[in-house]
Every structure is written in C-alpha cells, then in structure tokens.
Amino acid sequence: QVQLQESGPGLVKPSQTLSLTCTVSGGSISSGNYFWSWIRQPAGKGLEWIGRIYTSGSTNYNPTLKSRVTISVDTSKNQFSLKLSSVTAADTAVYYCAREGLVAGDGMDVWGQGTTVTVSS
C-alpha cells in the first residue's frame, strides 16, 4: 500500500527557509488521482493545513502562509516538497505530508509519520 515519509532538517534558524521532502512509496505520485498535501501541528495544539499540489504542478495554499510557502513536485523521484521561508519560532511544529482525495468530500487517507522541525538559533 502507499506509504509517505517526510525528511529534512530538524532544526532551522530563524529567518531561514524550512525545506522538507515527502517520498511516496508503493504507488505513483503521477497517478493523477490525488492531491499531495502538507499539514503541521505545533506541540500540544491542533492541525493546520498548509497547502497541496496536484501532479500537474497546480497548487493551493493556506492564505495565512501563502506569501512564505512553496510546494513543488518531482515526479521522477516520486516526491513532493515544502519550502517555508522567513521562519520564526511560531513555525516550530510536527510537519506531516498526506494524500488527499480529489473529491471535496474525500479526506486525507494516507499520512506520513511526521517530522519535527524546531526553529531556533
């Protein structure tokens, strides 16, 4: 079955860019049947949807983060990536990648295990 795995630095300095990659295994990111999404969760708090990408490269972002977020896809590597610029301590969180259905009523049915990113000097 499809599995997702996040990777990237666990520590990022303030004002720098956070970069994470999600590797998809057990299925093709190019299948065209899903969106590929990023979600984050500060310690002890709720979930925040960051944005998503379709195989074509089309993206949607959370308006509160839109000016700082870039999500890209590399179909040759079966990966998609998140870049968040100008980070502050408020961006410290567990970051998850997930697969999201195309239909509005669908949910996020496959999640990575999550990776903790701390913003600190």
Next chain:
Amino acid sequence: EIVLTQSPATLSLSPGERATLSCRASQSVSSYLAWYQQKPGQAPRLLMYDASNRATGIPARFSGSGSGTDFTLTISSLEPEDFAVYYCQQRSNWPPYTFGQGTKLEIK
C-alpha cells in the same frame, strides 16, 4: 475562512459507553466533512469522509452524521483503543481546509 468548533473539548467516558462528538461549522460545508483520530505520537488517521462514510478498515462502531453546519461522530461502544483526540476537517469550496480544535476522549 470557515471555522469549525468541536464540543466538548474533553469527554470522559468508560469502555463500553457511547460517545457523541460534535463539530459545528461557521457556514455550510454541505457534506464535505471528515473526521480523524489521533493518538499520542502518531499521525492522524482518517475515520470518516463525506460526513458519513467510513474509511477503509474503520470498525462499524464508528458512525458519522450531519450536513450543512452540524455534524456528529458517534462511537457506539467504546473500546480501550478508542481513547484519543478526534478532529473534524472541512473541505468545502475553497482552501484553507480548516480543522476543528479537537475533542479529547479520555478514560473516566
């Protein structure tokens, strides 16, 4: 942005009891609502999609209902593994696809 309000914040019940969790949207989301379960140190797991459809592998004791602005997740008879935090999420017309703040289901 559509705001989802979950209640109660914490629900204390015993195994075998029935749990009823609520999610209210600030405006209609039609049936475009999903429920997730999250245990400590784990990623969320999809329970319900399109308000009332169980995701693959989810036991029949979980059920969802509602449309428009009011939604309910019901667990008919609690098992020990059901004690966790539950989130609702809306996927109405346009991003951001917001989550509720969560309901913690704890053992009484």
